[in-house]
Amino acid sequence: MQRKGWPALAGALLLTTVLSACGSNDGGDKAGSNNGAAANNGAAADNGAAADGGAAADDGAAADNGAAASDGAAGGAKSDKAFTIRVGAWFLDERPYMVQFKQDVEAAYAKLYPKAKIQWDVVLGATYFDKLKAQFASGSAPDVAFYQGVDFATSGNLADLSGEPWVSRLNDGAQKDAQTHAGGKTYGVPMGLSIGGGVWYNKQLFADLSLTPPKTAQELFDAADKIKASGKTPITLGFKDQWTAQMFFSNWLNSYGLDNPTLGKDVYDGKTKIAEDPTIQKVYQNFEQMKAKGYFNKNAISIDWPQSGQMFASGEAAMIVQGPWMPGANADNIAKGGFDTFDIGFFPLASDSGKVAMTLGSNEALGINAKTELMQESKDLVNLITTADIISPFMAGDGALTSFTDVSVTYSDPAMNEVQAAVDASTVLTSQFVSYLPASSITNLLDELTKVVSGVKFNAGDLKAAQTSLEKDKATVVLPAE
Template identity: 30%
Template sequence: MTAHRMRLAALSAGAGLALAAMVSGPALAEEVTLSFLIDNGPQTVAAAEKVVEAFMAANPDIKVDIETRPGGGDGDNIVKTRLSTGEIGDVFLYNSGSLFQQINPQKYMVDLTAEPWQADIQPAFQNVVTAGGKLYGAPFQTAMGGGVLYNKKLYADLGLQVPKTWAEFMANNEKIKAAGKVPVIQTFKDTWTSQLFVLGDFFNVQAAVPSFAEDYTANKAKFATTPAALKGFEHQAEVFKAGHLNKDFGAATFDDGLRMLASGEGAHYPMLTFALGAIQTANPDAVKDIGFFALPGDDAAKNGLTAWMPPGIYISNESEHVDAAKKLVAFIASKEACDLQTAAVGATGPYLVKSCALPADVPPMVSDLQAYFDKAGAAAPALEFVSPVKGPSLEQITVEVGSGIRSPAEGAALYDEDVKKQAQQLGLPGW
């Protein structure tokens, strides 16, 4: 307020009242502080910090405090507990798809259907943050592929070709083992990393049984009794029995796995492509040596990618600053935020914001991933994005199967039993 307008206010309403009004108005606006809960993955933290820094610079009346939580099952439990106790804060990052459905968005989240920025969001993402016909989230980071990260330099040294069938993959593993390298890296200390042989195989399941997701959701199909779906468990057991794993697979962590892959100590790491961000942070010189291919099935002609949608940014309906929170989410859903994320952790895959584009000089892993999206029919969403049914114990079950503790058939049957409770809680018919 100018000095001239201050004098007018003083004359009309009294100097004391005018001064009180001036002090109370702006001061309250400056005190808006948003909490922003994210997972503690290095790439998530780096991207979020970059975006929040720019947002606060453009909105000096809003402060954003970033808080981190673990990933995997521990992180799921924290989010669910905080939602149920009203302590989730203002804005939070969480899965899209089936896990999103399981946290009761209609009860705990602010409806974002009418926000103008939704027009710039890809329908593929909107579909996985919709409940009861309403949209609740904005995408953060990029779409991912679930498959195999591999060391391109090691492949070149051994004269190997990217496999398009499981038989070719296992043949490559034998050659890698003969060369004194680890064919397949597993990191069961971080249990969430154990699931890719099963979850990443869904493109092959769907190619063999197109109705599987629908039948599975209706409790008419099971992993244990559908041969195509059982193969993910069988493949995990097969690499263990063949002696293709690193000796410390039970104690190794996600970071250990990326280090082994980057150094060429190991050739293959079944993983989501979001790992590129962590590689760029910890082993930037190795980025050019890491490629990606989809988990191969039985038929080379039907080789394709199981794709993951990015997590969503949501607003708690317990927030006392919904308008400010909406400003933050709108910024995260913008092209500027995409560019900031790329600057922070690199381009790790396709963005689900229409106005966002990848730079021309993306790392090999990203160009390998993009090729599946560019080819018609070569990419399909993971099961958790086409069915709300996902049990909480898969990561523990796949650790057991991948360690030889439990057979593939036993693991699949146990997982079929594991999903019942979640399906019943969701009130799905047939359960």
């Protein structure tokens, strides 16, 4: 695995890809990169399993014994202090692994503080982040908060946790995670490292057509030709959820961008114009070609992510571009829909020459309110959440790679092993093109992509709107660390 641009890890899951301009319309944890809006711009992200269709992704989490024991916080001392500690989150729904996570945390915390009560302040979806910002502004934020976007840290809302015992246990990727680290300090726990998305495929359908995972853009087109000829939809899109469009676009642009690694910074600095860059144009031309050849579902821009997931689970479509939650979401969709079971595989989107870039970073980050009156109690809570028994099952359910050197994760679906292999074989990016753009400019790019997928001929001149928005809103961009 080659790394570019450390220490500015801005992925999920994934982050500036998956995290850009997303909102959950199904009540799941799709709100707030690793995988929404770019993490560096502080907008909501999406880690994608729908509350009603993305149930427990992986239930097998194996933990190493290196993590601190859950009753070892605060030196192992117990306290009879009675208090209520508030924990804010946008994704803690009723999926089994989420329910188990809350139960595990409550049980472990009761060993430290028998008279304490944990109040889970959960607002499902993207509105959580607006509420959290307002709470910080009014002094009413939770004591402990899950968050996305490094701006929560750089704005002074989160406590500096650099001296906490779990920091030394973070692995290489987690130490450089963009939304939990800033200015040489650690402000949050990366709750696992997530990819910014990729292509999940129906292994049975591929086998029936004697197809192997594509390693170049042309091989992807060739595979799509065979799939279409068989009567199946090659790739299902749910572009009604615009974050899925950004995921697809950014993943492909990341790989093509390896030939021009300074593209984002050059555009930001005014050295390159968005509408004039051939790399950006190439990605739009790919989408135009795929639309013209009928590789997408006809309702690509009118259905949302859950509907596209159902289409994939039913066997009607051979491929879907989504994040690491896909194995669990697909298994749940198959069970609920009564569809025939099939194994899924994973491969990243490659350039014409076969180059592959992937983003990697935390999706959910966990921090502490800098103004909490329960600072030690909050630190103890965060510390126990990092223990293997608690965080490993969470990572497995989230489809995330481990962020700790002493915590391992066992996945129930072997497809996650293909994700790890893809990460190992790719160039891992810590920032990407959209990291250098304001949200308004990203919206312009996605609007153009939607037009192309709807059948409108691509015109590079239409990208000038994104350039105009960049120049107008440039001051809102929080640049990735160099």
